[in-house]
Amino acid sequence: MKGFFSSALARGLFWQLIGTLVGAGLVTGIRALMGLTATDTFFFTEPAWVLGGFLGVLFFLVGSGVTSDWIKWARGIDTPDHHEDHHTGWDKYANVSLDHKVIGIQYTLVALALISIGGLFALIFRAELAASQLQFLTLDIKLFGQNGPQLYNTLMSLHGMIMIVSILLGISGIINYVVPLLLGAQDMAFPRLNAFSYWIAVPAAVLLLMSLVLGGFDTGWTGYPPLSARAPVGMQMFFLGVFTAGWSSILGSLNVLVTVVRMRSKGMTAMRMPILVWAAIATSLIALTATQLIGLSFQSVMFQRLFGMGFYDAAKGGNPVLFQHLFWFYSHPAVYVFILPGLGVISELLPVFVRKPLFGYRWIAMSSLGIALVGFVVWAHHMFTSGMNEYLRVPFMYSTLLVAVPTGVKFFSWVATLWKGKISTPTPMLFVLGGIIVFLMGGLSGPPNATVSTDLHLHDTYFIVGHFHDTIFGGFVFPFFAAIYYWFPKATGRRMNETLGKIHFWLMTPSFFVLTFGMMYVGLLGMRRRIADYDPALGIDSAHLVLTIAGFLIALSVLIFFYNFFKSIKSGEKAEGNVWNSRSPEWQVPSPMPVHNYEQPFEVVGEPYDYGLKDAGYVKFIEPDKGTHK
Amino acid sequence: MSHSQDKSSALGQGVVIFVYLAVLTVLEFFVAVSFEAVPLLLVVAVIKAALVMYYYMHIYKLNQEDGTDEHSYEYKTGSNRLGLWLFLLSDAFVFGGLMVMRVNLLGNTRPEALNQVLGLLVTAVLLVSSFFMNRGETAMAHGDTKSFMNNTLITFVLGLGFFLGVIFVEWPEAAHEGLTVFSGTPATGPMGGVFYFMTGMHAFHVLTGLIFLAVVWNNARKGIYTAEKHWGVEAAAVYWHFVDLVWIFFYPALYLIGTAVALK
Numbered sequence: 001m002k003g004f005f006s007s008a009l010a011r012g013l014f015w016q017l018i019g020t021l022v023g024a025g026l027v028t029g030i031r032a033l034m035g036l037t038a039t040d041t042f043f044f045t046e047p048a049w050v051l052g053g054f055l056g057v058l059f060f061l062v063g064s065g066v067t068s069d070w071i072k073w074a075r076g077i078d079t080p081d082h083h084e085d086h087h088t089g090w091d092k093y094a095n096v097s098l099d100h101k102v103i104g105i106q107y108t109l110v111a112l113a114l115i116s117i118g119g120l121f122a123l124i125f126r127a128e129l130a131a132s133q134l135q136f137l138t139l140d141i142k143l144f145g146q147n148g149p150q151l152y153n154t155l156m157s158l159h160g161m162i163m164i165v166s167i168l169l170g171i172s173g174i175i176n177y178v179v180p181l182l183l184g185a186q187d188m189a190f191p192r193l194n195a196f197s198y199w200i201a202v203p204a205a206v207l208l209l210m211s212l213v214l215g216g217f218d219t220g221w222t223g224y225p226p227l228s229a230r231a232p233v234g235m236q237m238f239f240l241g242v243f244t245a246g247w248s249s250i251l252g253s254l255n256v257l258v259t260v261v262r263m264r265s266k267g268m269t270a271m272r273m274p275i276l277v278w279a280a281i282a283t284s285l286i287a288l289t290a291t292q293l294i295g296l297s298f299q300s301v302m303f304q305r306l307f308g309m310g311f312y313d314a315a316k317g318g319n320p321v322l323f324q325h326l327f328w329f330y331s332h333p334a335v336y337v338f339i340l341p342g343l344g345v346i347s348e349l350l351p352v353f354v355r356k357p358l359f360g361y362r363w364i365a366m367s368s369l370g371i372a373l374v375g376f377v378v379w380a381h382h383m384f385t386s387g388m389n390e391y392l393r394v395p396f397m398y399s400t401l402l403v404a405v406p407t408g409v410k411f412f413s414w415v416a417t418l419w420k421g422k423i424s425t426p427t428p429m430l431f432v433l434g435g436i437i438v439f440l441m442g443g444l445s446g447p448p449n450a451t452v453s454t455d456l457h458l459h460d461t462y463f464i465v466g467h468f469h470d471t472i473f474g475g476f477v478f479p480f481f482a483a484i485y486y487w488f489p490k491a492t493g494r495r496m497n498e499t500l501g502k503i504h505f506w507l508m509t510p511s512f513f514v515l516t517f518g519m520m521y522v523g524l525l526g527m528r529r530r531i532a533d534y535d536p537a538l539g540i541d542s543a544h545l546v547l548t549i550a551g552f553l554i555a556l557s558v559l560i561f562f563y564n565f566f567k568s569i570k571s572g573e574k575a576e577g578n579v580w581n582s583r584s585p586e587w588q589v590p591s592p593m594p595v596h597n598y599e600q601p602f603e604v605v606g607e608p609y610d611y612g613l614k615d616a617g618y619v620k621f622i623e624p625d626k627g628t629h630k
Numbered sequence: 631m632s633h634s635q636d637k638s639s640a641l642g643q644g645v646v647i648f649v650y651l652a653v654l655t656v657l658e659f660f661v662a663v664s665f666e667a668v669p670l671l672l673v674v675a676v677i678k679a680a681l682v683m684y685y686y687m688h689i690y691k692l693n694q695e696d697g698t699d700e701h702s703y704e705y706k707t708g709s710n711r712l713g714l715w716l717f718l719l720s721d722a723f724v725f726g727g728l729m730v731m732r733v734n735l736l737g738n739t740r741p742e743a744l745n746q747v748l749g750l751l752v753t754a755v756l757l758v759s760s761f762f763m764n765r766g767e768t769a770m771a772h773g774d775t776k777s778f779m780n781n782t783l784i785t786f787v788l789g790l791g792f793f794l795g796v797i798f799v800e801w802p803e804a805a806h807e808g809l810t811v812f813s814g815t816p817a818t819g820p821m822g823g824v825f826y827f828m829t830g831m832h833a834f835h836v837l838t839g840l841i842f843l844a845v846v847w848n849n850a851r852k853g854i855y856t857a858e859k860h861w862g863v864e865a866a867a868v869y870w871h872f873v874d875l876v877w878i879f880f881y882p883a884l885y886l887i888g889t890a891v892a893l894k
Contacts (some may be wrong), residue, residue: 073862076849189709254716262709263700288716292723300731300827308812309823311731316814316823322734326727 003087007094008064009202015063016056016203024052041145042214046233047306049214053207053240060203066096066195082191085595096199098191101593103198104177105491107169108484110198112565114166114205115558121159123555125152125532130548132536145215145232152532154216154234161221161238162208164334165245167476168287169201171341172252174483175280177491179256181586181593182274184265184602184619189258197252200244207241210234220530222327225312225320228301236305239298246291249337253284253291265585265619267604274584274608275364279344282368286333286375294330297323321388328379335468336375339439339475340368343410345483346432350414351609352582353429354421358609360413370406378403384452385459393452400450407443411436422612427501428580431482434509439474441513442467445520460530463523466516473512481561488565489579493592494572500564508557514550518543583611585619600624637772641765647685648761654678655757659750662886668738671882678878686764686871689715707861714865718872721835725876728828732883735819742890743807744825745800749885752795753877759788760874767867770850773857779850785870786843793836796829808893818891825884832880835873842866 004010027048032038037045044052061067069079085102087095093106128137137148146154176198180188188194211217215232228235260281264273300311301323310316312323351358358364380388380396414436425433445467448454458464481504489495522540523529534540578587585602586593602619610616658674661667683689692715696708766781804825813822846866849855855863 074845074849076852076854190713193713250720254713254720257716258709258713261712262705288720289723292720293727296724296727296731303827304823307823307826309827310812310814310820311735311823311827313814313820314816316812317735317816317819317821318814318823319735322731325734326730329727 003091004094007091008066008096008199009094012060012064012066012199012202013206016060016206018063019059020052020056022052022059023055024048027051040233042233046236049233050236050240050302050306053210053237057200057203057207057240057244061196061200064096064199066192066199069192082187082596096195098187098195099595100176100180100188100191100194101491101597103194104173104175106198107173107176107201110201110205111166111170111173111480112562114162114169116562117209118159118162118166119555119558121155121162123551125155125159126548126551128152128532129534130545132534132538132541132544134533137532144213149532150216150218153218153220153530154212156530157217157220157238158208158212159221161242162205163472164221164338165201165205165208165242167338167472168245168249170476170480171283171338172197172248174341174345174480174487175256175283176252178483178487178586179277179280180259180263181490181597182277182584183260183263183268184585184598185259185263186596186598188255189262190255193251194255197248197255200251201248204241204244204248207237207244211237211241222331223298223301224327225301225304225323226314229304229312236302239302242298243295246295249287250291253287256280256284257288265602265604266622269604271362271365272604272606272608273365275347275358275361275368276341276344278365279340279347279368282372283337283340285369286372287337290330290333290376292330293326294334297326297330300326321383321386324383324386324388325380328382329376332379332382333372333375335471335475336371338472340371342435342474342476342479343439344368345479346414346435347410348584349428349432349482349486350417351611352580352584353424353426353432354417355424355611356417356421357607357611357613358413359416359419360409361607361609363409364413367406367409370409371403374399374403374406381450381455384455397450397452401447404443404447411440411443426485426580427496427498427505428482428486430502430505431478431485434505435474435478435482437474438470438478438509438512441516442469442471442474445470458523460528461523462519462527462529465529466519466521466523469519470516473516484565486580488568488572489575490586490591490593492569492572493574493576494568495575495579496568496572497564500560504557504561504564507560508554511550511553511557515547515554518547518550522547583608583618588619588621637768637774640768640771643685644761644764644768647681647764648757650681651678651757651760652754655750655753658882658886659746662882663746666889668887671887675878675882679875682760682871682875682878686760687868687875703859703861707864710861710865714868718868721872722876724831725879728831729879729883732824732828735824736821736888737819738888739818739891740884740886740888741804741809741813741818741821741825742892743804743809744885745803745807746885748795748800748803749881752792752800753881755788755792755795756874756877759785759792760871762788763867763870767863770855770860770863771857775850775853775855778855778863779847782843782847782850786840786847789836789840789843789870793833793840796833796836800829801826813893815893818893821891821893828880828884832873832876835876839866839870839873842869 024044028038028044072079083098085092085097092102093109097103128135134148137152139147141148143151211234214234214237217231217235217238219228219231260277303309304311304313310318312318312320347358347364378396378400380392381400384393449458449464449467485496485501522543525540526538527534527540576591589598600621602621605620606616606618608618654674654677658671661670691711696704699705762781762784766778766785769777769781809822809825811822811826814820843866846862849862
């Protein structure tokens with residue numbers, strides 16, 4: 001515990017608090033001098049909280065020490081390429097490290113923490129929905145300046161965004177840990193930027209949670225004006241938090257792209273890269289560019305609130321629909337950011353457990369890029385009912401349906417890879433198979449929403465909620481768990497418990513099907529999304545009760561996962577060799593991975609997924625020149 | 631590296647490109663005040679942008695061979711260069727988004743309150759600063775630290791002039807003519823919001839560019855850059871030209887295209 005208080009994390013959080021107070025105090029002082037109102041419901045006024053939140057992030061970054069090398073460079077002082085890591089155990093993860101493996105685990109741990117928080121929020125409002133009428137989030141209760149239904153709105157909105165940030169950090173965790181190992185690189189191209197991308201996500205998460213206690217907000221995760229233009233001050237903390245988390249995503253993607261282009265091993269041509277690397281490229285291309293647009297859209301509402309700019313204020317000639325265009329230009333491709341790495345994990349692991357070459361490698365590689373590129377021109381399918389120009393509907397409908405083509409390519413490849421394979425089903429493979437099936441359900445429930453005629457009925461119903469939980473669980477959550485079970489031995493030198501892993505899977509998967517099919521069912525019967533209560537006359541009370549029970553069972557399965565995770569770090573079965581009998585380079589060296597990765601560089605001499613073919617190696621380690629040692 | 635070109639021809643090229651850019655800017659201005667020609671203005675802006683990207687920002691260096699030794703300065707500079715360009719690509723989406731907002735909200739109109747002479751003046755200041763930035767970088771590429779520092783100082787002063795000019799002359803003058811951040815009616819669109827958001831975001835980038843220039847100038851004073859190793863200088867220069875590049879599009883978007891509409 002003593003170690004924790006002197007860690008970079010604790011220092012950062014301390015300085016974030018100071019920064020917030022400095023910024024808020026500054027504005028409050030100026031306002032007091034100008035004779036304006038200096039305090040408000042949540043002590044500080046809205047502009048004070050905004051500047052405070054912003055300075056808090058800057059103070060966090062400088063205070064945690066993640067920028068100290070850059071400050072030295074700016075002063076003309078050179079620093080060594082790598083720092084020695086003095087910290088051991090958990091301290092290693094609470095301090096700034098430049099090692100991509102440590103950063104990957106840091107990302108994963110924060111992602112798991114946020115999944116728990118977001119999941120907890122979901123359990124609270126799911127419990128409220130178990131029966132019609134308000135049960136415990138009633139009008140009488142008052143918490144953080146919100147009554148029950150307002151609290152429902154805040155929790156529902158934050159559930160969305162906290163899960164999104166958690167997913168962004170989760171994919172960064174996988175990509176950071178695995179991609180440099182797959183490439184045979186010592187580290188990412190820019191280790192300091194890599195650390196920065198991780199550390200900036202921490203104050204972002206704090207800002208998001210601050211929005212809960214500063215009056216919350218009631219817009220859902222989308223933050224549409226005009227509602228977001230007049231929501232409580234929590235809205236601004238939400239905007240700042242998302243804006244800050246966006247930089248984590250942008251800079252992380254930049255790093256991934258440069259790493260892939262510049263740091264590949266000898267012989268690793270484009271068509272011999274592991275498929276997960278292709279997925280990382282596709283996802284990074286979207287995150288690098290489109291993320292700026294959600295930043296801009298939220299920033300513009302923030303400025304509208306702060307300075308009275310009239311972007312989305314119809315009285316000043318503003319156009320609220322413009323916000324939706326800017327917002328969805330990121331937020332639709334964002335779902336491809338979430339799922340592409342997961343689909344990459346599926347394609348990466350499938351051949352290992354089927355002992356057969358991956359079917360149609362080139363097609364899969366190109367389909368990731370295809371999804372990413374088509375993903376840029378589909379955003380307005382979220383806006384069929386928004387009042388945008390009607391002639392835009394049909395083109396966006398067709399472009400959206402076009403996404404099914406590259407996605408279908410992936411499914412055909414997976415099925416063909418499974419066909420006549422020697423399938424074994426340890427826990428990671430179970431999650432891979434579960435991911436494929438769940439994602440298929442997400443894919444099949446998609447076209448009704450993409451088609452204008454049906455979407456006009458389904459828009460804003462629980463059907464949509466069921467659909468996107470299927471896509472995100474299939475495209476991210478299942479593969480994420482698969483990746484953790486699969487690479488856990490690489491990171492720790494121990495295996496996670498198989499029995500507990502199987503219980504986790506067999507408890508989560510059926511519960512999840514009940515949950516999402518149930519959501520679609522109540523949605524078709526008229527249940528609207530984002531609403532704290534529903535009419536008992538709809539006759540869906542008992543269905544909602546089943547949904548709530550299913551939701552709690554999923555939470556129980558995730559608790560089992562956490563128990564397994566932390567127990568196995570300490571006392572899991574030792575697994576230092578090639579546990580899964582994989583061809584991939586990271587499994588050809590002992591676990592846990594040495595600090596600077598490969599002691600001998602390797603050369604790519606064959607195809608990555610030629611499982612079951614004789615004499616078909618993928619990598620060959622380059623022996624150091626023996627002549628000089630004799 | 632830049633040794634392929636000797637110093638005087640590199641500097642001469644900078645002059646020629648500057649003359650092209652200046653002529654195009656003047657052309658743009660007179661076209662705009664004489665008749666409606668949005669497509670022509672767009673073509674001119676694209677030509678100017680291409681000239682800046684090729685001759686001042688040296689985009690072709692992305693394609694340069696830099697050996698296979700991953701630990702060499704040359705190889706790392708290649709990685710840094712790719713990283714910087716990806717960052718600029720990302721940043722370009724911010725400005726692209728601002729342009730979308732401008733087109734959506736204001737359409738084929740622009741605020742009448744803006745002072746045309748002032749707009750042309752700040753544009754010229756930024757353009758001249760890019761010219762000196764190019765001279766400074768060229769000097770550093772040939773190992774001439776002193777000339778680099780002098781040229782960068784001129785760039786800095788011009789950049790500071792642009793920044794202060796926008797904040798303390800252009801903005802108050804526009805506000806005086808009735809264009810404040812609140813300005814906008816259903817008939818005109820939120821002109822104030824759009825104008826101050828676009829110029830403000832650009833001015834913020836100018837400010838960060840100025841900080842960047844101050845840092846490399848100070849490091850050059852300590853003598854840490856050589857003809858072979860001066861990535862910091864190259865990065866500052868490319869970033870500075872990018873800020874100019876953005877203004878190549880923002881200037882016509884705010885001052886030149888569409889019909890001038892009065893707010894009052």
